[in-house]
Amino acid sequence: MLRNGKKDDPSARERILAAAEELFAESGFDATPTSRIAALAKVPKGLVHYYFQKKQDLLTALVDRLPDTHIExxxxxxxxxxxxxxxxxxxxxxxxxxxxxxxxxxxxxxxxxxxxxxxxxxxxxxxxxxxxxxxxxxxxxxxxxxxxxxxxxxxxxxxxxxxxxxxxxxxxxxxxxxxxxxxxxxxxxxxxxxxxx
Structure with a gap:
Protein backbone atom coordinates (compact mmCIF):
# COMPACT_ATOMS: atom_id res chain seq x y z
CA MET A 1 0.00 0.00 0.00
CA LEU A 2 1.29 3.45 -0.89
CA ARG A 3 0.68 6.48 1.30
CA ASN A 4 2.02 9.88 0.25
CA GLY A 5 4.22 8.13 -2.32
CA LYS A 6 5.84 5.87 0.33
CA LYS A 7 5.42 2.15 0.74
CA ASP A 8 3.92 1.10 4.09
CA ASP A 9 6.00 -1.10 6.37
CA PRO A 10 3.52 -3.29 8.28
CA SER A 11 6.27 -4.52 10.61
CA ALA A 12 7.11 -0.93 11.62
CA ARG A 13 3.43 -0.19 12.29
CA GLU A 14 3.17 -3.37 14.36
CA ARG A 15 6.32 -2.49 16.35
CA ILE A 16 4.89 0.96 17.04
CA LEU A 17 1.63 -0.53 18.33
CA ALA A 18 3.48 -3.11 20.45
CA ALA A 19 5.68 -0.37 21.94
CA ALA A 20 2.69 1.88 22.60
CA GLU A 21 0.84 -0.98 24.30
CA GLU A 22 3.79 -1.74 26.57
CA LEU A 23 4.55 1.88 27.46
CA PHE A 24 0.93 2.96 27.93
CA ALA A 25 0.38 -0.01 30.26
CA GLU A 26 3.57 0.80 32.16
CA SER A 27 3.36 4.59 32.46
CA GLY A 28 -0.10 5.55 31.24
CA PHE A 29 -1.21 7.19 28.03
CA ASP A 30 -0.71 10.80 29.10
CA ALA A 31 2.75 10.20 30.59
CA THR A 32 4.11 8.45 27.50
CA PRO A 33 5.62 10.71 24.84
CA THR A 34 5.66 9.51 21.24
CA SER A 35 9.46 9.81 21.31
CA ARG A 36 9.61 6.92 23.83
CA ILE A 37 7.28 4.87 21.64
CA ALA A 38 9.51 5.52 18.63
CA ALA A 39 12.65 4.60 20.60
CA LEU A 40 11.19 1.32 21.86
CA ALA A 41 9.82 0.47 18.39
CA LYS A 42 13.22 1.36 16.88
CA VAL A 43 11.69 3.73 14.33
CA PRO A 44 12.08 7.46 13.69
CA LYS A 45 9.58 9.58 15.61
CA GLY A 46 8.16 10.86 12.32
CA LEU A 47 7.14 7.32 11.41
CA VAL A 48 4.93 7.15 14.48
CA HIS A 49 3.09 10.22 13.20
CA TYR A 50 3.08 8.83 9.66
CA TYR A 51 0.98 5.87 10.81
CA PHE A 52 -0.87 7.64 13.65
CA GLN A 53 -1.50 11.36 13.17
CA LYS A 54 -2.37 11.91 16.83
CA LYS A 55 -1.33 9.96 19.89
CA GLN A 56 -5.04 9.26 20.50
CA ASP A 57 -5.04 7.33 17.20
CA LEU A 58 -2.60 4.87 18.79
CA LEU A 59 -5.05 4.23 21.63
CA THR A 60 -7.90 3.78 19.16
CA ALA A 61 -5.83 1.27 17.19
CA LEU A 62 -5.05 -0.63 20.40
CA VAL A 63 -8.77 -0.83 21.27
CA ASP A 64 -9.33 -2.36 17.84
CA ARG A 65 -6.72 -5.04 18.62
CA LEU A 66 -8.69 -6.51 21.52
CA PRO A 67 -9.54 -10.13 20.75
CA ASP A 68 -13.09 -10.95 19.78
CA THR A 69 -15.11 -12.02 22.81
CA HIS A 70 -17.95 -13.67 20.90
CA ILE A 71 -18.15 -17.37 21.71
CA GLU A 72 -20.52 -19.60 19.82
Whole structure:
Protein backbone atom coordinates (compact mmCIF):
# COMPACT_ATOMS: atom_id res chain seq x y z
CA MET A 1 0.00 0.00 0.00
CA LEU A 2 1.29 3.45 -0.89
CA ARG A 3 0.68 6.48 1.30
CA ASN A 4 2.02 9.88 0.25
CA GLY A 5 4.22 8.13 -2.32
CA LYS A 6 5.84 5.87 0.33
CA LYS A 7 5.42 2.15 0.74
CA ASP A 8 3.92 1.10 4.09
CA ASP A 9 6.00 -1.10 6.37
CA PRO A 10 3.52 -3.29 8.28
CA SER A 11 6.27 -4.52 10.61
CA ALA A 12 7.11 -0.93 11.62
CA ARG A 13 3.43 -0.19 12.29
CA GLU A 14 3.17 -3.37 14.36
CA ARG A 15 6.32 -2.49 16.35
CA ILE A 16 4.89 0.96 17.04
CA LEU A 17 1.63 -0.53 18.33
CA ALA A 18 3.48 -3.11 20.45
CA ALA A 19 5.68 -0.37 21.94
CA ALA A 20 2.69 1.88 22.60
CA GLU A 21 0.84 -0.98 24.30
CA GLU A 22 3.79 -1.74 26.57
CA LEU A 23 4.55 1.88 27.46
CA PHE A 24 0.93 2.96 27.93
CA ALA A 25 0.38 -0.01 30.26
CA GLU A 26 3.57 0.80 32.16
CA SER A 27 3.36 4.59 32.46
CA GLY A 28 -0.10 5.55 31.24
CA PHE A 29 -1.21 7.19 28.03
CA ASP A 30 -0.71 10.80 29.10
CA ALA A 31 2.75 10.20 30.59
CA THR A 32 4.11 8.45 27.50
CA PRO A 33 5.62 10.71 24.84
CA THR A 34 5.66 9.51 21.24
CA SER A 35 9.46 9.81 21.31
CA ARG A 36 9.61 6.92 23.83
CA ILE A 37 7.28 4.87 21.64
CA ALA A 38 9.51 5.52 18.63
CA ALA A 39 12.65 4.60 20.60
CA LEU A 40 11.19 1.32 21.86
CA ALA A 41 9.82 0.47 18.39
CA LYS A 42 13.22 1.36 16.88
CA VAL A 43 11.69 3.73 14.33
CA PRO A 44 12.08 7.46 13.69
CA LYS A 45 9.58 9.58 15.61
CA GLY A 46 8.16 10.86 12.32
CA LEU A 47 7.14 7.32 11.41
CA VAL A 48 4.93 7.15 14.48
CA HIS A 49 3.09 10.22 13.20
CA TYR A 50 3.08 8.83 9.66
CA TYR A 51 0.98 5.87 10.81
CA PHE A 52 -0.87 7.64 13.65
CA GLN A 53 -1.50 11.36 13.17
CA LYS A 54 -2.37 11.91 16.83
CA LYS A 55 -1.33 9.96 19.89
CA GLN A 56 -5.04 9.26 20.50
CA ASP A 57 -5.04 7.33 17.20
CA LEU A 58 -2.60 4.87 18.79
CA LEU A 59 -5.05 4.23 21.63
CA THR A 60 -7.90 3.78 19.16
CA ALA A 61 -5.83 1.27 17.19
CA LEU A 62 -5.05 -0.63 20.40
CA VAL A 63 -8.77 -0.83 21.27
CA ASP A 64 -9.33 -2.36 17.84
CA ARG A 65 -6.72 -5.04 18.62
CA LEU A 66 -8.69 -6.51 21.52
CA PRO A 67 -9.54 -10.13 20.75
CA ASP A 68 -13.09 -10.95 19.78
CA THR A 69 -15.11 -12.02 22.81
CA HIS A 70 -17.95 -13.67 20.90
CA ILE A 71 -18.15 -17.37 21.71
CA GLU A 72 -20.52 -19.60 19.82
CA UNK A 73 -22.95 -21.03 22.42
CA UNK A 74 -22.76 -24.50 20.86
CA UNK A 75 -19.07 -24.61 21.91
CA UNK A 76 -19.86 -24.28 25.61
CA UNK A 77 -23.45 -25.30 26.34
CA UNK A 78 -24.00 -28.57 28.16
CA UNK A 79 -27.77 -29.17 27.94
CA UNK A 80 -29.32 -29.45 31.39
CA UNK A 81 -26.16 -28.31 33.21
CA UNK A 82 -25.98 -24.54 33.74
CA UNK A 83 -22.87 -24.74 35.96
CA UNK A 84 -20.85 -26.81 33.47
CA UNK A 85 -21.93 -24.53 30.64
CA UNK A 86 -20.92 -21.40 32.51
CA UNK A 87 -17.57 -22.92 33.49
CA UNK A 88 -16.84 -23.62 29.85
CA UNK A 89 -17.88 -20.10 28.86
CA UNK A 90 -15.64 -18.56 31.55
CA UNK A 91 -12.73 -20.76 30.43
CA UNK A 92 -13.15 -19.56 26.82
CA UNK A 93 -13.35 -15.91 27.91
CA UNK A 94 -10.28 -16.36 30.12
CA UNK A 95 -8.30 -17.90 27.24
CA UNK A 96 -9.06 -14.89 25.07
CA UNK A 97 -8.14 -12.49 27.86
CA UNK A 98 -4.81 -14.28 28.45
CA UNK A 99 -3.94 -13.51 24.83
CA UNK A 100 -4.05 -9.80 25.64
CA UNK A 101 -3.49 -9.35 29.38
CA UNK A 102 -1.25 -6.31 28.95
CA UNK A 103 -3.64 -4.68 26.49
CA UNK A 104 -6.61 -5.40 28.71
CA UNK A 105 -4.82 -3.85 31.69
CA UNK A 106 -3.91 -0.79 29.67
CA UNK A 107 -7.48 -0.23 28.51
CA UNK A 108 -8.96 -0.65 31.99
CA UNK A 109 -6.39 1.88 33.18
CA UNK A 110 -7.33 4.43 30.52
CA UNK A 111 -11.11 3.96 30.64
CA UNK A 112 -11.64 6.84 33.08
CA UNK A 113 -9.87 9.41 30.94
CA UNK A 114 -10.68 8.35 27.38
CA UNK A 115 -14.36 8.04 26.41
CA UNK A 116 -13.64 5.83 23.39
CA UNK A 117 -11.90 3.29 25.63
CA UNK A 118 -14.73 3.39 28.17
CA UNK A 119 -17.27 2.84 25.39
CA UNK A 120 -15.30 -0.12 24.00
CA UNK A 121 -15.04 -1.73 27.44
CA UNK A 122 -18.74 -1.14 28.10
CA UNK A 123 -19.61 -2.79 24.78
CA UNK A 124 -17.39 -5.76 25.70
CA UNK A 125 -19.09 -6.04 29.10
CA UNK A 126 -22.54 -5.99 27.49
CA UNK A 127 -21.38 -8.66 25.06
CA UNK A 128 -20.33 -10.88 27.97
CA UNK A 129 -23.68 -10.29 29.72
CA UNK A 130 -25.50 -11.30 26.53
CA UNK A 131 -23.38 -14.42 26.12
CA UNK A 132 -23.92 -15.51 29.72
CA UNK A 133 -27.67 -14.97 29.26
CA UNK A 134 -27.74 -17.09 26.08
CA UNK A 135 -25.72 -19.87 27.71
CA UNK A 136 -27.94 -19.99 30.82
CA UNK A 137 -31.08 -20.08 28.71
CA UNK A 138 -29.72 -22.76 26.37
CA UNK A 139 -28.43 -24.93 29.21
CA UNK A 140 -31.64 -24.65 31.23
CA UNK A 141 -33.98 -25.06 28.25
CA UNK A 142 -35.61 -21.71 29.09
CA UNK A 143 -37.35 -22.85 32.29
CA UNK A 144 -36.12 -19.84 34.28
CA UNK A 145 -37.61 -16.42 34.96
CA UNK A 146 -36.08 -13.84 32.63
CA UNK A 147 -35.41 -11.42 35.52
CA UNK A 148 -33.40 -14.12 37.32
CA UNK A 149 -31.43 -14.92 34.18
CA UNK A 150 -30.71 -11.22 33.63
CA UNK A 151 -29.49 -10.78 37.22
CA UNK A 152 -27.34 -13.91 37.07
CA UNK A 153 -25.89 -12.82 33.72
CA UNK A 154 -24.89 -9.40 35.00
CA UNK A 155 -23.41 -10.81 38.21
CA UNK A 156 -21.22 -13.33 36.40
CA UNK A 157 -20.20 -10.78 33.75
CA UNK A 158 -19.18 -8.37 36.52
CA UNK A 159 -17.08 -11.06 38.20
CA UNK A 160 -15.41 -12.02 34.91
CA UNK A 161 -14.78 -8.38 33.97
CA UNK A 162 -13.28 -7.58 37.36
CA UNK A 163 -11.01 -10.60 37.19
CA UNK A 164 -9.89 -9.67 33.69
CA UNK A 165 -9.18 -6.09 34.75
CA UNK A 166 -6.91 -7.41 37.52
CA UNK A 167 -5.36 -10.31 35.57
CA UNK A 168 -2.02 -8.60 35.05
CA UNK A 169 -1.57 -8.15 38.80
CA UNK A 170 -3.15 -11.34 40.07
CA UNK A 171 -1.25 -14.50 40.81
CA UNK A 172 -4.17 -16.73 39.93
CA UNK A 173 -4.24 -20.27 38.68
CA UNK A 174 -4.83 -20.30 34.92
CA UNK A 175 -7.28 -23.18 35.34
CA UNK A 176 -9.46 -21.30 37.84
CA UNK A 177 -12.90 -21.36 36.22
CA UNK A 178 -14.56 -19.31 38.96
CA UNK A 179 -16.07 -22.47 40.42
CA UNK A 180 -17.48 -20.81 43.55
CA UNK A 181 -19.17 -18.01 41.64
CA UNK A 182 -20.51 -20.29 38.92
CA UNK A 183 -21.76 -22.86 41.44
CA UNK A 184 -23.46 -20.14 43.49
CA UNK A 185 -25.23 -18.70 40.44
CA UNK A 186 -26.27 -22.12 39.10
CA UNK A 187 -27.59 -23.18 42.53
CA UNK A 188 -29.46 -19.90 42.98
CA UNK A 189 -31.11 -20.33 39.60
CA UNK A 190 -32.00 -23.95 40.34
CA UNK A 191 -33.72 -23.09 43.63
CA UNK A 192 -35.87 -20.32 42.14
CA UNK A 193 -39.44 -21.33 41.35
CA UNK A 194 -40.18 -21.80 37.67
CA UNK A 195 -42.11 -18.92 36.08
CA UNK A 196 -45.84 -19.32 35.84
CA UNK A 197 -47.38 -19.00 32.38
Missing amino acids: PSRVVVPGDVAASLRQLVAELDARNRASTLLSHLLWREADTHPSVKEALQARFESVVDQVRVVIQAASAGALALADVDTASELLALAVSYRHSMARHADTDADNTMDREVTFIANALATRPAPTP
